[in-house]
Amino acid sequence: MKYQLIPVTPFQQNCSLIWCEQTLKAAVVDPGGDVERILAEAASNNVQIEQILLTHGHIDHVGGAAALAKQLNIEIVGPHIADSFWLESLPKQSQHFGFAHSDPLSPTRYLQDGDEVKVGNQSLSVLHCPGHTPGHVVFYSKNDAIAWVGDVLFKGSVGRTDFPQSNHQDLIDSITTKLWPLGKQVQFVPGHGPLSTFGEERVHNPFVADQLFS
Secondary structure, three states: OEEEEEEEOOOOEEEEEEEOOOOOEEEEEOOOOOHHHHHHHHHHOOOEEEEEEOOOOOHHHHOOHHHHHHHHOOEEEOOOHHHHHHHHOHHHHHHHHOOOOOOOOOOOEOOOOOOEEEEOOEEEEEEEOOOOOOOOEEEEEOOOOEEEEEOOEEOOEEOOOOOOOOOHHHHHHHHHHHHHHHOOOOEEEEOOOOOEEHHHHHHHOOOOOHHHHO
């Protein structure tokens, strides 16, 4: 699995273009906006976008999804149905955060824990990781030991839990019981900021380092 980070929106959210090297079939993870830039990156890498994958329903992650899906006539997949209220509230979110107007969004299908998503010949496992939002999911490539974690975990920090239906303990549980078992070697792409590994965060992250729970 290859990928290209594409920071989008004023929030500099890490949208990812990911693709299978064998088939050049691609997916876009969390297209928060700047659709033309996403399309330009796909063209420069000579890949065909076939689907959109959403980790959760916040506007900086989904604001460009409908426009991209309409332009390319492709499916929007995810997040978990527990985030449907966030997708329905996109008009209010866009106004509150100063984004261009966004209509309510209905994905082609919602995801559940244990689902699998195919990108060309590659497979991504779906982990339901509530806390930041109730329907947040993570996409994990076992073959490449990399995970797209949205706003669950960051280098040196974790996702905010001061939103409606957020829950701090659920977030910590998602990280320690869903992500850590994948292995310390796993690299992760967060929704914002630099990449890191689970092993690095288990040593240095002040919110979820192993020494906090020993």
